[in-house]
Amino acid sequence: MADIVDIAVSNDNFKTxxxxxxxxxxxxALKSPGPFTVFAPIDAAFEKLPPGxxxxxxxxPPQLGRILKYHVVAGKYTxxxxxxxxxxxxxxxTSIRLNxxxxxxxxxxxxxxxxxxxxGIIHVIDNVILMGP
Amino acid sequence: xTVATPPSTKIxxxxxxxxxxxxxxxxxxxxxxxxxxxxxxxxxxxxxxxVPMDFYWRDxxxxxxxxxxxxLPFFKFFISEEYxxxxxxxxxxxxxxxxxxxGADCHPELxxxxxKGELKQKLPRLFHHLWHDRINMEFAEECMRSMLWHRDxxxxxNQFDPYLDSEEYKQNADRAxxxxxxxxxxxxxxxxxxxxxxLEQCRQASYYANLGLFxxxxxxxxxxxxxxxxxxxxxxxxxAMNFLVNGIFAIAGRPIYHHVYIRGECYEIIxxxxxFTWLYEAALPYVEAVFYRTSPFRGTKSYNxxxxxxxxxxxxFHYGVxxxxxxxxxxxxxxxxxxxxxxxxFLPPYLVEYYQQHCRGEDDMLVQLAVSFQRSxxxxxxxxxxxxxAALLYPLDDPNPEHLKANRxxxxxxMDRFLRPEARIRDIQxxxxx
Numbered sequence: 001m002a003d004i005v006d007i008a009v010s011n012d013n014f015k016t017x018x019x020x021x022x023x024x025x026x027x028x029a030l031k032s033p034g035p036f037t038v039f040a041p042i043d044a045a046f047e048k049l050p051p052g053x054x055x056x057x058x059x060x061p062p063q064l065g066r067i068l069k070y071h072v073v074a075g076k077y078t079x080x081x082x083x084x085x086x087x088x089x090x091x092x093x094t095s096i097r098l099n100x101x102x103x104x105x106x107x108x109x110x111x112x113x114x115x116x117x118x119x120g121i122i123h124v125i126d127n128v129i130l131m132g133p
Numbered sequence: 134x135t136v137a138t139p140p141s142t143k144i145x146x147x148x149x150x151x152x153x154x155x156x157x158x159x160x161x162x163x164x165x166x167x168x169x170x171x172x173x174x175x176x177x178x179x180x181x182x183x184v185p186m187d188f189y190w191r192d193x194x195x196x197x198x199x200x201x202x203x204x205l206p207f208f209k210f211f212i213s214e215e216y217x218x219x220x221x222x223x224x225x226x227x228x229x230x231x232x233x234x235x236g237a238d239c240h241p242e243l244x245x246x247x248x249k250g251e252l253k254q255k256l257p258r259l260f261h262h263l264w265h266d267r268i269n270m271e272f273a274e275e276c277m278r279s280m281l282w283h284r285d286x287x288x289x290x291n292q293f294d295p296y297l298d299s300e301e302y303k304q305n306a307d308r309a310x311x312x313x314x315x316x317x318x319x320x321x322x323x324x325x326x327x328x329x330x331x332l333e334q335c336r337q338a339s340y341y342a343n344l345g346l347f348x349x350x351x352x353x354x355x356x357x358x359x360x361x362x363x364x365x366x367x368x369x370x371x372x373a374m375n376f377l378v379n380g381i382f383a384i385a386g387r388p389i390y391h392h393v394y395i396r397g398e399c400y401e402i403i404x405x406x407x408x409f410t411w412l413y414e415a416a417l418p419y420v421e422a423v424f425y426r427t428s429p430f431r432g433t434k435s436y437n438x439x440x441x442x443x444x445x446x447x448x449x450f451h452y453g454v455x456x457x458x459x460x461x462x463x464x465x466x467x468x469x470x471x472x473x474x475x476x477x478x479f480l481p482p483y484l485v486e487y488y489q490q491h492c493r494g495e496d497d498m499l500v501q502l503a504v505s506f507q508r509s510x511x512x513x514x515x516x517x518x519x520x521x522x523a524a525l526l527y528p529l530d531d532p533n534p535e536h537l538k539a540n541r542x543x544x545x546x547x548m549d550r551f552l553r554p555e556a557r558i559r560d561i562q563x564x565x566x567x
Contacts, residue, residue, distance in 0.1 A: 052230050052383030059229055063386040066408035094289050102535070107526050131290045131413060132525045 004038055004117045005030050013124070016046040016054070023058050024065035035076040036120035037088075039096070039105050041128045049128060066092055070131055076121050079113040094131050105129060143534045144541060151548040154558065158544050159537075161529055163515035165508055165561050167370040175373060175509035176362040177484035178476065178502065182509070183355035185475040186348050187240045188247075189273035191216045193345030197338045201393050202313055202331065204320065210270045211258060217244070223384065224353040230383060233353035234360065240352075242479055243268075251478065272471035273344065279422045281340045283447055286418040293343065293389060293414035296407065297336045306335040309393050309400040339403055342391040347415040350387065354380045359481070370512065377516035378523065385412035420517050424510060425550065426450035432466020433458060454510045456555040459503040473503045491567055501567055508561050518547050 005027055008014040017040055021027055030036065046054055057064040070092035077088065083100040090096050096106055103110045108127030115122040147155050154164055165171050192209075195216040200209045218238040222229045225237025249255055250266035261267055280286075284294050296302055310331050314320040324331050358376055361367040367376065389411060391403040403409065429452050435442045444450060454469070461467050477499060480488075488494065488501045526543055527536035551558040560566040 050379040050382040052379070053385060056230055056384060057386040060386055060388050060405070062406045062408040063388055063410045066410065067386070093292070107536075130524045132521070133290075 001116065001118045003031050003119045004034075004036060004122060007115065007117050007122060008040060013042045014040060016043045017041060020046075020054075020058070020064060020068060024061045024068050026065055026068055030072070030119075032119065034074075034119035036091075037073040037075060037077040038120060038122045039071045039073075039108070039125050039129065040122050041071070041108070041125050042111065045108070045126055045128050067128070067130070070094070070096070071129060078121060079110070079123065082123075092131060096129065097133075144537050147541060147545065149545050149548055151551060151558065154562075155541070155544045155548055158515070158518065159529060159540065161371055161375075161519075163370050163374045164511045164518075164558060165370060165515070168564075170564055171508060172362070172367070172370050172373060173483065173487070174505035175370070175512045176359055176367065177481045177487075178506045178509040179355035180359035180481050181476040181479045181484070181502070182472075182506065183352045183359070184240050184242050184246075184479040185268050185472070186352045186355070187221075187243050188212070188268045189270065190345045190348035190352060191219060191239065192268075192270055193273055193277065193341045193348070194219070197341030197345060198392055198394050201338055201395070202310065202334050210262065210267070217247075221349055221353055222387070223350055224356070229387075232350075232380065232383070233357040235353075235356055240356070246478060269471035269475050272468070272475065273348075275427075275468055275471075276419075276423050277340050277344045278337070279427045280344060280418055281337055282428070283418075283422045283426050283450070286421045287413065290413050291418050292407075293403075293409050294418070296403065296409075297339060302403070303332060305400070305402045305404075306332055309395065309402055310335060312395045312398070312400060313393070335402065338393070339391040342403075343389055343415050344419065346387070346389050347411065347419050350380075350384045350411060374512055374516045374519065377513060378520045381412065381416065381516065381520045382524075385410060385416075387411040389414040416517075420514065423453055424455050424514055425453040427452045427454075427468075430457075430467055432461060432464060451553060451555055454507060455514060455551070455557065456553075457507065457557075458555075459507055460500055462503040463499045469503060470499070473499045473506070476502055476506065504567050507557055511558065511561055518544070 002010070005018075005021070008018050008021070021030065030038070057067060070090045072091045073088045073096070074091060077085075079100060082088070082098055085098055085100075087095040087097050098105055100110075105123065105125055106127075106129040108125040108129055110123050111126050112124040115124065146152065149155055157166075158164070165175075192212045195212045196206070196209050199213070199216075200206050203209070220227050220237035221233075223231065224233040224235055225231070227237055246268070247258070250261045250264075252261070252264070252266055286294070288295060310324060311321070314324065354377065358367060358373060361376070367373055387410065388405040389403075389409040390401070390405045390407070393400045393402055426447065428450065429436065429443050434452075457469060459469070462470050462473050464470075480502065484502070484505070485498075488498045492501055522540060522543055526540050527533070529540070531537055531540070550556075557566075
């Protein structure tokens with residue numbers, strides 16, 4: 001099997017995400033043993049953001065890294081695990097609201113859950129999620 | 134006044150007392166009605182606000198980075214030429230992300246005002262200052278102090294404020310404080326005796342930088358809106374609000390930091406690598422501190438502890454621009470007078486003409502413009518509410534009724550803050566309020 005980064009690189013739907021992870025210098029972290037649970041926004045999710053948002057973030061790697069860390073949770077949570085929880089704590093430090101019965105992570109919908117990787121698991125979502133209640 | 138009808142039949146009507154405004158927000162509108170008169174007032178005031186703001190952000194950074202802990206900062210408002218020319222990161226050819234098409238150094242109207250003032254005479258800046266012919270920088274400091282004093286806002290999403298209490302911050306500050314007072318045994322001795330006194334001053338300097346970096350963004354946004362309006366490209370209140378929403382998103386990720394320059398060397402008290410962002414560490418706390426809370430005006434409330442006019446809990450403070458009584462502007466004990474006086478110098482001609490036709494014409498222009506300013510800040514707050522809704526909740530045209538209900542609950546919770554009688558949201562619905 002491949003690790004989280006390899007899976008994202010090999011999939012054409014994650015071009016923006018992979019570029020962002022590289023710009024933020026998080027490749028090594030996401031290749032480490034982990035395990036991690038990653039909520040991975042597809043390219044179309046980044047396109048929904050107003051113009052300039054991604055540009056400003058890419059110019060500022062620490063700030064971009066913080067947003068990306070909000071999409072990562074320490075530990076391996078399958079969809080079935082997440083269904084039992086109201087929220088999980090992100091690596092960014094604040095928590096992510098969950099409603100897996102409705103197939104939702106915060107205000108995004110899970111398109112493809114439970115993609116297994118060597119060092120964790122990926123759930124594909126249709127929105128970039130942002131910190132906040 | 135037209136009463137908005139529910140935009141969606143997918144969810145039941147709202148029972149909220151401000152339901153008509155909630156429906157307008159759900160239809161993509163702002164808290165104030167979409168009329169040409171409102172648009173003219175809010176854009177005109179953005180322009181009049183942006184020019185002094187161009188001075189505020191430059192001087193705030195100057196104080197935070199250069200004046201720093203000067204115990205006798207007599208000349209802190211005498212900003213250096215270097216800071217007047219400091220390229221704005223969001224204007225001019227060198228911009229990181231160009232928002233205003235104009236130049237990156239200080240605005241020409243500001244430059245002229247600094248040189249000639251109200252007197253329209255070229256005098257040394259010290260004379261202009263002593264004659265009080267100047268930008269009221271104390272207003273910017275009051276906003277900064279409001280942010281400093283209302284701590285813990287938006288925690289845990291705001292990480293700036295908790296960081297000021299961390300060991301890491303204290304060590305960074307310690308290095309800068311020792312370097313700043315190098316060769317000054319009196320101040321270094323005092324620092325040894327009362328370290329916390331110096332540390333707290335350093336925290337204040339960090340908030341100078343925070344607010345300076347916040348306004349560095351807002352000034353070009355307001356200049357650009359004014360230019361677009363003049364060109365006929367901004368034609369309605371929702372368009373103006375959406376320009377602000379897009380601006381908020383575009384700049385959300387800019388770093389917030391505090392660098393101090395001592396004898397040519399840069400001390401990173403809050404480094405950019407902390408990942409602090411414009412949205413979470415500056416904009417949201419600013420809106421809470423300045424638009425909603427601030428502190429009771431000395432001229433309208435008694436601080437007498439027995440009288441219980443001032444709330445015990447800082448969360449209940451409601452003295453920001455959205456609640457302020459603008460009619461006593463120009464009288465003693467009313468802080469927004471500072472800002473109103475600053476904006477008076479830079480009003481666009483169409484607003485001067487407009488005010489001359491109403492109320493007491495030129496005589497009460499300060500009050501009239503302060504009321505327009507309040508309208509314009511209701512538009513900014515509408516943009517913040519819509520931006521939060523877009524970031525954390527769902528699109529306004531979402532087909533899922535559960536999502537629309539979540540949006541509705543969010544708007545209702547926001548409107549709850551305007552149910553107290555001091556809120557001016559009812560007043561701004563008509564033009565009789567001026």
